[in-house]
Amino acid sequence: MMEGGSLWPIIATLAAQGAPGADVPPPPADPAVAADDAAADPTTAQLPSEEPTPPPPPVEWKETVGDDLITRIIEGRRRPGYRPDLPDPLSQDNEGALRPPPPQAFPGIEDQLPIPDRWRLIETLGVVKERWFDPYNQNTLKGDRPIDRAKVPWLPIEGDDWFFALNAVSDSVLEPRTFPIPVGIQYPERPGSTDVFGRPESLVASQTFIVGAALIKGNTTYKPPDVEYRLTLAFNMNYVEVPERRILFVEPSKGRTRFDHFLGVQEAFIDYHLQNTSDRYDFDSVRVGIQPFQADFRGFLFQDSQLAYRLFGNRDNNRIQYNLAAIWRLEKDTNSGLNDLTQSPRRDWILHANLYRQDFPFVGLTSEISATWNINREANRVQIDDNGFPVRPALIGNLQGRDYDAIYFGYGVDGRIGRINVTAMGYAALGSDRDNVFTGRKADIRAWFGAAELSYDYDWMRFRLSGLYASGDKDPFDDKQTGFDAIFENPIFAGADTSYWIRQAVPFIGGGRAIGLTGRNGVLNSLRSSKEEGQSNFVNPGTLLLGAGADFDLSPQFRLSGNANHLWFDDTKVLQVLRSEGSIPKAIGWDLSLAAIWRPKATQNIVGRLSTAVLLPGAGFKDLFENQRRDKAYVSVLANMILSF
Numbered sequence: 001m002m003e004g005g006s007l008w009p010i011i012a013t014l015a016a017q018g019a020p021g022a023d024v025p026p027p028p029a030d031p032a033v034a035a036d037d038a039a040a041d042p043t044t045a046q047l048p049s050e051e052p053t054p055p056p057p058p059v060e061w062k063e064t065v066g067d068d069l070i071t072r073i074i075e076g077r078r079r080p081g082y083r084p085d086l087p088d089p090l091s092q093d094n095e096g097a098l099r100p101p102p103p104q105a106f107p108g109i110e111d112q113l114p115i116p117d118r119w120r121l122i123e124t125l126g127v128v129k130e131r132w133f134d135p136y137n138q139n140t141l142k143g144d145r146p147i148d149r150a151k152v153p154w155l156p157i158e159g160d161d162w163f164f165a166l167n168a169v170s171d172s173v174l175e176p177r178t179f180p181i182p183v184g185i186q187y188p189e190r191p192g193s194t195d196v197f198g199r200p201e202s203l204v205a206s207q208t209f210i211v212g213a214a215l216i217k218g219n220t221t222y223k224p225p226d227v228e229y230r231l232t233l234a235f236n237m238n239y240v241e242v243p244e245r246r247i248l249f250v251e252p253s254k255g256r257t258r259f260d261h262f263l264g265v266q267e268a269f270i271d272y273h274l275q276n277t278s279d280r281y282d283f284d285s286v287r288v289g290i291q292p293f294q295a296d297f298r299g300f301l302f303q304d305s306q307l308a309y310r311l312f313g314n315r316d317n318n319r320i321q322y323n324l325a326a327i328w329r330l331e332k333d334t335n336s337g338l339n340d341l342t343q344s345p346r347r348d349w350i351l352h353a354n355l356y357r358q359d360f361p362f363v364g365l366t367s368e369i370s371a372t373w374n375i376n377r378e379a380n381r382v383q384i385d386d387n388g389f390p391v392r393p394a395l396i397g398n399l400q401g402r403d404y405d406a407i408y409f410g411y412g413v414d415g416r417i418g419r420i421n422v423t424a425m426g427y428a429a430l431g432s433d434r435d436n437v438f439t440g441r442k443a444d445i446r447a448w449f450g451a452a453e454l455s456y457d458y459d460w461m462r463f464r465l466s467g468l469y470a471s472g473d474k475d476p477f478d479d480k481q482t483g484f485d486a487i488f489e490n491p492i493f494a495g496a497d498t499s500y501w502i503r504q505a506v507p508f509i510g511g512g513r514a515i516g517l518t519g520r521n522g523v524l525n526s527l528r529s530s531k532e533e534g535q536s537n538f539v540n541p542g543t544l545l546l547g548a549g550a551d552f553d554l555s556p557q558f559r560l561s562g563n564a565n566h567l568w569f570d571d572t573k574v575l576q577v578l579r580s581e582g583s584i585p586k587a588i589g590w591d592l593s594l595a596a597i598w599r600p601k602a603t604q605n606i607v608g609r610l611s612t613a614v615l616l617p618g619a620g621f622k623d624l625f626e627n628q629r630r631d632k633a634y635v636s637v638l639a640n641m642i643l644s645f
Contacts, residue, residue, distance in 0.1 A: 199243035232267035236336035250388030264338025332532035334386035365415035397437030424452035447484035472542025472570030483540035495563035500613035511578030542570025587618030
């Protein structure tokens with residue numbers, strides 16, 4: 001309401017604008033104003049009195065103007081529950097994006113004075129007072145403002161478009177867990193421990209500090225950087241406690257606890273912008289050095305930070321992206337999993353090419369096609385890990401070193417179809433293994449993989465269905481290897497590391513030594529010595545998974561997630577041969593997990609996570625790991641706190 005309670009000025013304005021009901025009566029006379037006018041005009045004061053003019057009938061607002069127009073004009077006022085009508089949808093005939101109008105379309109623009117840059121403007125206005133420890137507001141250390149060359153004259157840079165970005169992360173993990181643990185036969189921890197399986201309890205505590213710095217040339221808000229130099233170091237300290245000897249060290253005399261630390265180089269690369277290929281900053285760039293790379297949407301085949309040469313870019317207004325990468329794998333520190341530059345790189349190379357196409361085959365869905373060639377020539381190189389266990393060749397089968405070529409052809413999609421979120425990936429693994437681990441002969445690799453996750457969002461809830469299939473080997477003694485294995489998996493799928501089966505490394509006890517049925521942060525039953533230091537193994541029982549889960553965003557700071565997965569072996573023939581058993585059921589069991597994520601500032605700078613998972617063994621798992629205690633369940637608890645700057 002206007003001052004004095006009158007809406008007539010608004011009505012008059014609407015009438016002047018040609019609003020509906022423009023023919024409105026004049027506003028009623030104010031008695032005080034009329035009296036003043038009469039006193040000022042004697043002629044008017046001497047006129048005989050007439051019958052008072054009745055007030056005009058009340059104006060019906062709906063007949064005068066529409067609700068939507070009133071809501072727009074009376075700023076800050078809106079009737080509770082009011083929802084204005086949406087405008088008619090815009091239609092365009094061209095497939096590309098609309099171009100902005102030329103400068104000539106704005107009259108008077110030539111009279112405007114350009115501002116040198118927005119950094120000094122904000123500083124002059126006093127809008128932001130920079131504090132080096134504040135990552136939420138404008139901060140030179142976070143790349144929000146260009147470097148002041150006067151303050152760092154020792155930096156060999158020219159121009160005013162150089163930025164510095166500093167990142168620091170603290171990752172703390174406390175993880176009590178239970179899983180099948182073998183007894184140290186040569187030196188059992190307890191007298192009379194003659195069973196194959198020991199006590200299952202263990203504890204892991206890990207602290208990782210990550211510090212990364214980047215020097216970037218170019219205003220990356222609008223276009224790719226011209227040059228980027230990046231270095232990231234990670235320092236890890238870890239403590240492990242187990243109930244049996246010869247688990248942490250090959251020498252039983254070293255005991256049941258271990259404290260270790262290591263400094264690794266996780267990023268050290270130069271990124272150079274080659275060219276722009278359109279006026280919308282489609283580009284080609286090259287990146288050389290140690291860099292993170294993920295081969296597919298969810299990390300099924302390869303997700304790691306390795307030494308690589310990578311050519312990448314996009315086309316067609318970013319509808320098409322591509323990667324061409326040549327990767328030379330580095331050795332890893334055994335207990336931290338970080339890159340170890342004190343050892344020579346492995347004789348293991350990866351050639352990878354992929355192409356992403358947005359809105360294909362449906363709008364909202366992105367497709368990826370890829371080809372990956374893993375070239376391994378480590379048959380004549382023996383590798384012992386930092387704890388004294390052989391990892392290459394693996395202590396399985398004939399214990400012979402292997403050379404192999406594995407070529408992966410993949411297709412995947414990620415996005416949505418209507419209200420359904422979709423992620424799916426499929427691989428065909430082809431190639432040859434020079435030394436089959438059971439026959440020592442050359443064998444052809446013919447393995448298959450497929451995984452899909454569908455989810456549906458309803459308000460603050462997301463419901464998920466997951467399915468995964470990795471083929472197993474049906475005959476370890478033929479000349480065909482049909483068990484699927486990845487290069488370096490780290491799947492974000494079916495609960496990820498909240499899941500017991502994905503988080504924990506389950507050792508294969510009996511029939512192999514220092515062999516894992518599954519690796520840490522991996523879903524495949526690959527029978528490898530190590531995901532970090534071992535070789536891929538295509539003679540394995542394969543994996544099947546069906547699962548359901550849900551995420552509940554109870555508030556912007558708190559999320560609750562639950563998952564229920566059931567797992568099977570695809571084929572247990574390999575396990576039967578290694579364990580000298582006539583039959584082993586396929587059922588692994590139920591993997592149930594619950595996780596809570598807390599972000600007190602509603603950002604990613606402080607993230608706390610507490611999760612618990614339980615594996616309820618099925619018939620196949622019980623057959624492999626039945627012990628004297630007859631454990632009915634295995635449990636994993638993960639407490640994690642991440643602080644980021």
